[in-house]
Amino acid sequence: MQSSSSSYFSRLLAGLGVAASLSGLIVMLLLPGIRLAAWGVLALGVALLTVAFVLDFRNVTRAVTGRRGLFGAGTGVMAAIFIGIIILVNAVSITNYKRFDITSLGQFTLTSKTKEVLAELDRPVEVQFFFGVASEIDLTLRSYAESLLNEYKNFSDKLTVRFIDTDEQPELARQNEVSTYSTSVFKSGDLRRVVFPWQLVVLNNQGQVSAIEAENAFTSAILEVTGKVQKRVYFLTGHGEAGIFSNASNGYNNARKGLQDNLFQVGTLDLAVNPRVPDDMVALIIVGPRDPLTSNEFDILKRYLADGGWMMLMLNPNSPENFRQIVEDWGVRTEEGIVIDEQSFVSPNKDFPLVTRTRFAPFMAVAEAYFPGATAIFQKDDAPENLEITPLAYTTLESWLEKDLDPKSEPVFTEGADIKGALALGVLIAVNLPEEADEGFKDTRLIVFGDSDFASNQHFFDGNNGDVFLKAVNLLTTGKELISIERKVLPFRRMLVTREQVNFITYSSVAVLPLLVLFAGAVIWWRRR
């Protein structure tokens, strides 16, 4: 009786000791401010365990030295050593690691465009990076540039890179007209291009450095000093179009960066300020205008197209009338209304038609993309015969153009009012090349999309939306005598899943592994039973 009560008491003490020790450890980890008290609790726990051990010495000894005790101790030692190995391997890998980029286009190293530019280098290019040590940003920029330029060197033996201490070599800095730390000078033959540090940093809304992006600037500089000119596309502004520097969900910042990654130069064009088309403009992109053009602007754009200009017009439902008039001269028209696709949409939005590979023009080679709240593009019956109008993406037969969408109720096709699909969401309009085309042939190209949101910041990286936008621009600008554009477009991939698929991924990733462990435990228990 006495032995039993002693054993019970020692077990109670042991239990309290374990609880106190765990509490002490947890408090120590979570509340370092009261670490002293946590040490006290931990010490109390250890003391209680010691007392329990002394009180029940015989039982504890028997348990430890018995068969089960030895077995458990062996397992414990193995587990402890294994955990120790994992910790050591992790500790070593923090400072010693090697990165491998196994993505198809090396997305996490250099863009495919840069690699192609470097691979095609046919003359020596020297890069001088004038660094400073005055501030943290100088040191960061130097480290970044060193890493990036060394990566560049891996792809061309024509590139030489020198890192120059600006203060130690002031004469060299002066010869290169460098007066700012972290300035890069690219030279090839007589051609020279300077990249300033502010071209490498991305500032946030507070004017602080939020990121460093040098690849566009460096690759552009290499192109320039090797005598190649980059294509320059302009985005029209002044009519409520999406801003190419805007980080808002409807902005086009990501699209602009995507174009720059594909070595386009990007600018904005405000015809109210400068009522003429820039000489260096390869193509004009108009993204979701909300206000109409002035008559002068309208005339400029019409004349630009008539003179063989290249334009991408991304119209949303209810776009201003004179923007729609521009496309009507080129054999297509837009209708009021929103495209609904009951067969292929991004769940749960039926007004987000999802276009899969077979419903893209073959040359687009896009897996899938969606167009939120789009309108449709129709070929006019009286479209000029010299125009070739090719749908770029179209919806399923189960789609229609909903003329009166009520967001509170399920859309229903109304015979006589709505227009039945399949519907074109984007078209390419090109002038057929006559058999005997002279030099003055007007090679007008126009791409019209019934949506601008698909390439906005919010949706650019979803599915292959960004890919569609970039490929469309490439398609539009192919053939100008500038740098080759027959290049792979830097892809952006994101899996599009339905709600059910999301649930499956969530639950399976949370539950499958623990269930497997439980199952394995159950099997082992059964076999050893």
Next chain:
Amino acid sequence: MRLRSIIVLLLLFFVAGGAFYVYGRPKPLPPKQPRLFVWLVEVEELQRIEIRLPLEGKSQVFVLGEDRYWHFDDAQKTGVDINRWGGGIPLLLSGPGADRVIARDAPMEKLAEFGLTEPRMEILLTLTDGQKLDIGVGNETPSGKAFYVKAPDSSDVATVDISWYTVIERLVKEPPYEPKPST
């Protein structure tokens, strides 16, 4: 079997431990560099300050009077404007902090590159024990934020912040005469 597994695991553990010892140990932080001065004397040791701007042909000399106040080295021993002079000027001239040391024992061609063979400013400090310190200030750094300065009696070159230069140069260009009393 269990013992063998434990031995194998222990071996792996020691290998990982060895790798951590060789590659993974956090490297000790470099010791914090003490503030470097291009030269350093006690403020009380300064007896005479001569500042020359050779390119502009201007100079100015200040001496410490027996009254422990600084004066222009003219016949009248005109006192300096205490508001401008204060304790700051002797402190600045007792030893400017170096932004960074650019070169130790720089050869002549490097000194020329830093503008120190034909300095834009020369400072001659005479100390109470008669020792003389001859300091040259050369070109601006390319960033325009500092000047190259040659340490006395050596060819070591450091950069010093532009504000230091501006204050010292102003002593010559706009000498710190006491303002005339208003009538």
